[in-house]
Amino acid sequence: MWCHRLTHLFSSTRCLLNRGSGHQISWQPRYRKSLPAVSRWHHMAPASLNCAWQLHGDHLELRYAETLMRFDYVWLRDHCRSASCYNTKTNQRSLDTASVDLCIKPKTVRVDETTLFLTWPDGHVTRYGLEWLVKNSYEGQKQQVMHPRILWNAEIYQQAQVPSVDCQNFLETKEGLKEFLQNFLLYGIAFVENVPPTKEDTEILAERISLIRETIYGRMWYFTSDFSRGDTAYTKLALDRHTDTTYFQEPCGIQVFHCLKHEGTGGRTLLVDGFYAAEQVLQRAPEEFELLTKVPLKHEYIENVMGCHNHMIGVGPVLNIYPWNNELYLLRYNNYDRAVINTVPYDVVHRWYAAHRTLTTELRRPENELWVKLKPGKALFVDNWRILHGRESFTGYRQLCGCYLTRDDMLNTARFLGLQA
Ligand SMILES: C[N+](C)(C)CCCC[C@H](N)C(=O)O
Ligand SMILES: O=C(O)CCC(=O)C(=O)O
Ligand SMILES: [Fe+2]
Known part of the structure; x- marks a missing residue:
């Protein structure tokens, strides 16, 4: 069965990545013999349960701020923030990771109220702030979502009364820009109003939040x-929902739309939150959600x-999730x-069609559809990885x-303004 094969593949990859869990690697007994693991808990002060640590054969276990963390010894050496290992001006590593013995183990370990001290066999000392470790450990990170979002259907979006930002505010004030970006990050769509209806003014708008991504359609299209x-x-036909x-x-x-002119009827724009629909699939049919994250497809x-002679091919699953926290980040x-x-054998293909149907049913529910008429002066920004x-x-x-627009550069602007992105 495909599902089992995939699960197996995933768990064996994990084994390869995590030498502690079941994968016997020949050097383990050797270093275990020469450096026996200390397997009792050390508390900072007899009365304090705030912080405790324990050395194991291949990792350090640390309990701090109600978080139980496990650190691989190579990781602890690799992330050393000392002046010779790390450049705090550029935030770049100077240490050559390949020079670290994969069997490395600290010679001594000490913890005070705020800091973990490790002395390595060559005498080098590494210090970590305990708060830093909580923030940067796998256990501390995995509970955090990368991108806080508000998933919506038409009613949720309308009830939220998300305001459009005025063009001048957007272009000339930090507050206007920040409000716009916050809405864009949360909802995946945002509007700017009172934009002069020209291509040039639309370009100025776009450049305020990111870099224009030139494609086969040009820079500004x-x-x-x-x-x-x-x-x-490039026709008058209806277009069903798509990214x-x-x-x-x-x-x-990101895609920016600005309607400069329409003399006629129809032509309303349809917007659907793909992540809201995917969330419904996850709730109702988790195995179908999983299949949509695993089966790679080509688009062309x-x-x-x-x-114009163009032939483009992209490969990837419909749903893309971060493997460490299962957070959805891109929908195709x-x-x-x-x-x-x-790219898919016949028996999986059938199950994929069923899963695709379930997602399509969610995407097509009328209550999930937001219809807007784009008018000259009102520019729409759409998160093309989600909406x-x-x-x-x-x-x-x-x-x-x-x-x-490129996504990285929009996120860069958002982070500069102090937003979580
Ligand atoms: C936006 N612009 C008119 C330039 C291009 C449209 C590209 C449409 C294509 N089917 C796709 O979905 O990618
Ligand atoms: O004409 C429209 O409103 C949108 C067409 C479209 O899907 C696109 O340009 O990507
Ligand atoms: Fe499109």
């Missing part, structure tokens, strides 16, 4: 239903129109651009401009 490219976006550029190895992080874009969903499935967009068919002349 600008389109009408003129069939100028080999993609349905863009699923056919890139790294799909674009082929166009041969006049001067575009049924138009999904390529031939040739699906689509559009209603339309009549008449409609002009849309926008661009893609």
Whole structure:
């Protein structure tokens, strides 16, 4: 069974990574003999249970601030913050990790109220603040989400009354920008109002939060239903919910839309929180959620129109999660651009179709759909790793401009403003 094979693969990878758990590696007995493990708890003060530590054959166990942490000895040597091992100006490691003996073990260990002291066999001393260890240990980190979010359906989003930010505020004040980014990080969409309806002004807006990602569509793109490219976006047809550029190895992080003109009917924009839908799948059918995180798929874009010859291929699962805390960070969903499935054996394919159907059902629930009419002056930023967009068919002349942005640089701006990102 695929599921078992995957589980097995995962657990054996873990074994390889974690030499303590079951994988016999020949040097272990040797160093165990020469350096016997101390297996009793050391408390700082007889009455204090605040901090305690214990040396084991291959790791140090530390209890502090109600967190039980385990540190591999190589990790403890590798992260040494002393002047010869770490450059505090650049936050870069100077120590050559490959020079550390993989069997290293501290000669002596001491803990006071605030600090763990380790002396290594060559006499080098490493100090760690206990608070630093809590913040940086696996056990301390894994409970933390990387990206705090508010998952939404139409009602949740509307009830939240998330304000649009005024263009001048956005461009000229730190507060306006910060409010915008906070909303964008939490909801995956955010609007700027009173933007002059030109491509140039939209570009200035985009550059305020990130770097423009130039793609096969150009840097700033600008389109009408003129069939100028080999993609349905350049028609008047309705487009079902999807994320863009699923056919890139790294799909674009953010998409900016600004409707510069529409003389006609229809053409409303559809927005759906893909992470909300995925969360419903996780609750209702966890094994289907897991399958969607494991099965790799190709997406493809082929166009041969006049001067445009492009062939892009991207591979990855529909749901991408961080392996250490199972947090969802990227959704690839575009049924138009999904390529031939040739990365999956037939029996798994059937289960994948069922899981894809479950997700699609969630994505298509009318209560999850947020419909907005984009108007000149109102720019929309969409988290393309989380939020699906689509559009209603339309009549008449409609002009849309926008661009893609890199995600890292938006997060960089957010962190600079003091936001968790
Ligand atoms: C936005 N812009 C009109 C430039 C491109 C549209 C690309 C559409 C493509 N099917 C995709 O989903 O990636
Ligand atoms: O025309 C629209 O509103 C959006 C079309 C689309 O999906 C896109 O440009 O990525
Ligand atoms: Fe799109």
